[in-house]
Amino acid sequence: xxxxxxxxxxxxxxxxxxxxxxxxxxxxxxxxxxxxxxxxxxxxxxxxxxxxxxxxxxxxxxxxxxxxxxxxxxxxxxxxxxxxxxxxxxxxxxxxxxxxxxxxxxxxxxxxxxxxxxxxxxxxxxxxxxxxxxxxxxxxxxxxxxxxxxxxxxxxxxxxxxxxxxxxxxxxxxxxxxxxxxxxxxxxxxxxxxxxxxxxxxxxxxxxxxxxxxxxxxxxxxxxxxxxxxxxxxxxxxxxxxxxxxxxxxxxxxxxxxxxxxxxxxxxxxxxxxxxxxxxxxxxxxxxxxxxxxxxxxxxxxxxxxxxxxxxxxxxxxxxxxxxxxxxxxxxxxxxxxxxxxxxxxxxxxxxxxxxxxxxxxxxxxxxxxxxxxxxxxxxxxxxxxxxxxxxxxxxxxxxxxxxxxxxxxxxxxxxxxxxxxxxxxxxxxxxxxxxxxxxxxxxxxxxxxxxxxxxxxxxxxxxxxxxxxxxxxxxxxxxxxxxxxxxxxxxxxxxxxxxxxxxxxxxxxxxxxxxxxxxxxxxxxxxxxxxxxxxxxxxxxxxxxxxxxxxxxxxxxxxxxxxxxxxxxxxxxxxxxxxxxxxxxxxxxxxxxxxxxxxxxxxxxxxxxxxxxxxxxxxxxxxxxxxxxxxxxxxxxxxxxxxxxxxxxxxxxxxxxxxxxxxxxxxxxxxxxxxxxxxxxxxxxxxxxxxxxxxxxxxxxxxxxxxxxxxxxxxxxxxxxxxxxxxxxxxxxxxxxxxxxxxxxxxxxxxxxxxxxxxxxxxxxxxxxxxxxxxxxxxxxxxxxxxxxxxxxxxxxxxxxxxxxxxxxxxxxxxxxxxxxxxxxxxxxxxxxxxxxxxxxxxxxxxxxxxxxxxxxxxxxxxxxxxxxxxxxxxxxxxxxxxxxxxxxxxxxxxxxxxxxxxxxx
Numbered sequence: 060x061x062x063x064x065x066x067x068x069x070x071x072x073x074x075x076x077x078x079x080x081x082x083x084x085x086x087x088x089x090x091x092x093x094x095x096x097x098x099x100x101x102x103x104x105x106x107x108x109x110x111x112x113x114x115x116x117x118x119x120x121x122x123x124x125x126x127x128x129x130x131x132x133x134x135x136x137x138x139x140x141x142x143x144x145x146x147x148x149x150x151x152x153x154x155x156x157x158x159x160x161x162x163x164x165x166x167x168x169x170x171x172x173x174x175x176x177x178x179x180x181x182x183x184x185x186x187x188x189x190x191x192x193x194x195x196x197x198x199x200x201x202x203x204x205x206x207x208x209x210x211x212x213x214x215x216x217x218x219x220x221x222x223x224x225x226x227x228x229x230x231x232x233x234x235x236x237x238x239x240x241x242x243x244x245x246x247x248x249x250x251x252x253x254x255x256x257x258x259x260x261x262x263x264x265x266x267x268x269x270x271x272x273x274x275x276x277x278x279x280x281x282x283x284x285x286x287x288x289x290x291x292x293x294x295x296x297x298x299x300x301x302x303x304x305x306x307x308x309x310x311x312x313x314x315x316x317x318x319x320x321x322x323x324x325x326x327x328x329x330x331x332x333x334x335x336x337x338x339x340x341x342x343x344x345x346x347x348x349x350x351x352x353x354x355x356x357x358x359x360x361x362x363x364x365x366x367x368x369x370x371x372x373x374x375x376x377x378x379x380x381x382x383x384x385x386x387x388x389x390x391x392x393x394x395x396x397x398x399x400x401x402x403x404x405x406x407x408x409x410x411x412x413x414x415x416x417x418x419x420x421x422x423x424x425x426x427x428x429x430x431x432x433x434x435x436x437x438x439x440x441x442x443x444x445x446x447x448x449x450x451x452x453x454x455x456x457x458x459x460x461x462x463x464x465x466x467x468x469x470x471x472x473x474x475x476x477x478x479x480x481x482x483x484x485x486x487x488x489x490x491x492x493x494x495x496x497x498x499x500x501x502x503x504x505x506x507x508x509x510x511x512x513x514x515x516x517x518x519x520x521x522x523x524x525x526x527x528x529x530x531x532x533x534x535x536x537x538x539x540x541x542x543x544x545x546x547x548x549x550x551x552x553x554x555x556x557x558x559x560x561x562x563x564x565x566x567x568x569x570x571x572x573x574x575x576x577x578x579x580x581x582x583x584x585x586x587x588x589x590x591x592x593x594x595x596x597x598x599x600x601x602x603x604x605x606x607x608x609x610x611x612x613x614x615x616x617x618x619x620x621x622x623x624x625x626x627x628x629x630x631x632x633x634x635x636x637x638x639x640x641x642x643x644x645x646x647x648x649x650x651x652x653x654x655x656x657x658x659x660x661x662x663x664x665x666x667x668x669x670x671x672x673x674x675x676x677x678x679x680x681x682x683x684x685x686x687x688x689x690x691x692x693x694x695x696x697x698x699x700x701x702x703x704x705x706x707x708x709x710x711x712x713x714x715x716x717x718x719x720x721x722x723x724x725x726x727x728x729x730x731x732x733x734x735x736x737x738x739x740x741x742x743x744x745x746x747x748x749x750x751x752x753x754x755x756x757x758x759x760x761x762x763x764x765x766x767x768x769x770x771x772x773x774x775x776x777x778x779x780x781x782x783x784x785x786x787x788x789x790x791x792x793x794x795x796x797x798x799x800x801x802x803x804x805x806x807x808x809x810x811x812x813x814x815x816x817x818x819x820x821x822x823x824x825x826x827x828x829x830x831x832x833x834x835x836x837x838x839x840x841x842x843x844x845x846x847x848x849x850x851x852x853x854x855x856x857x858x859x860x861x862x863x864x865x866x867x868x869x870x871x872x873x874x875x876x877x878x879x880x881x882x883x884x885x886x887x888x889x890x891x892x893x894x895x896x897x898x899x900x901x902x903x904x905x906x907x908x909x910x911x912x913x914x915x916x917x918x919x920x921x922x923x924x925x926x927x928x929x930x931x932x933x934x935x936x937x938x939x940x941x942x943x944x945x946x947x948x949x950x951x952x953x954x955x956x957x958x959x960x961x962x963x964x965x966x
Contacts, residue, residue, distance in 0.1 A: 061138050071126040074100065076123055077960065143160035215862065305749075326729055333719040354699050360691035486565055504543040853867050883908065
């Protein structure tokens with residue numbers, strides 16, 4: 060894509076203090092103005108906003124002195140789409156944003172996103188390429204315009220290769236520089252590994268023999284162990300049979316012992332106990348027959364006593380209710396007496412309320428008046444505190460006012476020094492201009508000397524002298540060289556140091572005058588502060604007068620406070636007494652109603668009391684009946700307890716008889732079982748052979764020992780066999796590893812050969828591309844150069860080392876031997892040709908391109924600029940006024956020296 064810059068807006072950017080907008084059109088635009096008028100600032104601002112670069116160490120150098128930040132806005136049209144955008148960037152701050160033609164911000168959240176967006180609109184690959192394109196193509200600084208071509212060959216290649224992306228070939232070539240040695244090292248390491256493996260593989264045949272030998276030994280030992288195991292199993296079965304017979308014999312002996320010592324004696328004891336319990340039940344039955352009649356009398360008396368106890372509980376409840384009613388009657392009678400007294404007191408209180416009501420109302424009125432006076436008294440205290448604060452504030456403000464008056468007088472005393480700032484700055488500018496003129500003269504003398512030394516003198520030299528355009532002779536050349544050298548020495552050793560010393564002294568004066576001006580500029584602000592303080596003091600005094608008047612009125616009202624407090628104290632207690640009497644007076648009706656309720660309750664309680672007394676008469680013989688029943692129970696209680704105690708035993712007599720018979724049968728059964736066990740024991744004893752068991756155990760021990768030894772040998776041989784297998788497997792792996800390494804070496808050698816071919820191709824590619832680029836651009840640059848110079852016999856050559864030279868009639872003139880005009884024309888020609896080839900953005904700047912060009916060559920330059928079809932816009936930054944009539948559009952700048960502010964004079 061390509062763009063056309065429509066306008067640039069600057070505020071607080073270097074010498075642009077006020078917001079300044081420069082409107083720009085298509086084609087060639089001349090930005091004209093004297094030195095220091097702000098021409099280069101426009102170029103620097105566009106470079107910073109669109110190409111993320113500036114010529115300073117930090118962006119704060121773009122900001123006007125005395126300001127914290129500045130704003131740059133560059134509005135442009137994308138030619139392919141017609142879209143209009145404004146890039147806004149703040150120097151000395153973080154704002155970096157893009158607006159569309161409606162003034163709405165695009166959704167770009169970071170500076171990186173803005174740069175990516177700008178790259179897309181400019182047709183640039185990455186944000187890292189922006190500054191390179193600006194500094195080497197679009198906006199080449201004036202200092203680098205010619206100096207790029209005077210560098211050494213290496214520096215020239217480093218400067219121009221990145222511009223044509225040739226640098227990437229060189230970087231790729233350099234990155235592969237050590238790769239071949241790395242491949243050699245890798246091959247060497249692989250061959251060393253193969254050598255070590257071959258040494259180990261010499262043991263492979265012996266390892267195979269060891270595996271076969273150990274496999275045979277393992278099989279022999281397995282067969283021997285199997286034979287021993289069969290013998291052990293046969294003897295083990297016989298031994299198990301004998302041990303089983305021995306175990307049965309021991310069990311029978313133990314069972315016989317248990318019958319004789321445990322089971323039969325225990326059963327005899329059980330039988331004896333059963334007989335004793337049967338005898339006890341028989342005696343209990345006989346005793347029940349003896350006490351049966353008394354037991355039944357006891358039960359009948361107990362039943363009768365239970366019913367009498369229920370009657371006694373009912374009688375006791377009636378007595379309790381009678382007692383309760385007696386208490387209620389006494390309490391009701393007391394309540395009636397109290398209510399009669401309350402009625403009398405309520406009637407007296409009603410009369411007392413009418414007597415106290417006027418005094419109560421007077422007391423409450425006095426309370427309200429005294430409360431109001433207390434509030435006024437608090438207000439007087441607040442006023443006193445505020446008056447003290449106002450006095451302190453007035454004292455402080457008067458002190459501040461006096462200090463400000465002194466500061467204002469001191470500032471006015473420095474006004475004369477401040478007024479000389481412009482004078483000092485003008486003097487400094489004159490000295491800076493003088494210094495620059497001396498340097499230009501110094502450079503001119505050097506260039507003239509170089510041109511003179513480069514001239515080859517013959518008998519008929521037609522070369523003109525660069526100082527006077529006269530034919531050059533040997534004597535004339537030596538004279539001019541000597542004069543120029545003397546002048547160079549005088550400028551270097553005397554005039555420039557003198558000017559620099561004067562500038563340094565003026566810098567001190569300017570700094571002092573600037574500080575004085577800052578102080579003087581503060582006088583209106585200080586005077587405003589003083590007026591504000593005087594007004595504040597006046598307001599405080601008016602406030603104090605208002606408070607004094609209010610305090611006087613409040614103090615008059617407070618004179619009545621003691622008299623009212625005395626009158627209120629005399630009535631102290633009246634309110635409480637009034638409310639107490641009021642409460643009693645309102646209770647008359649309630650008291651009469653309560654008295655009627657109490658009398659009704661008393662009548663009810665008296666009637667119930669009489670009913671309870673009548674019911675108690677039915678229980679007069681109850682105590683005698685209870686006493687008779689108790690006597691019968693006491694008389695038959697022993698017989699009753701005996702009956703209860705013996706009843707269970709007597710009931711179990713049949714069961715206990717059956718138990719005795721069962722235990723007798725169990726004893727006979729145990730005796731029969733003992734006889735059977737005794738017979739079995741004798742039979743087992745005749746079958747068991749203890750000597751044969753001992754022999755078998757001895758033989759088994761020997762066989763197991765032999766088998767254990769054989770198993771130990773077998774484990775040893777298995778371990779040996781495993782070690783042999785491991786060794787053989789390891790050697791086989793090494794054999795495979797060796798084959799793999801040999802294959803890997805072949806692959807590495809192929810990679811090494813490929814890397815060598817790639818590196819050679821990259822080196823040759825960079826040289827071929829550089830040769831192609833310089834050839835195409837050089838041809839176009841030569842056409843521009845010949846048109847600029849107006850001399851078709853001069854040929855400009857730009858070779859593949861980016862070296863510039865001019866060929867005249869078959870003779871090569873190196874760039875450093877060219878005159879100032881020839882250098883400028885040659886550099887301009889290459890720069891313009893480069894812009895045509897690679898400046899896809901369609902915009903370019905030429906900073907002071909007419910240095911050392913005569914009028915005709917300037918006109919030729921303008922004609923060439925207008926013929927650059929690849930560029931939509933070309934900006935010529937110059938102090939040369941001749942461009943005003945030669946270019947399509949002119950922006951003329953001027954600088955207000957008093958304010959140090961750049962202004963657009965005309966567009």
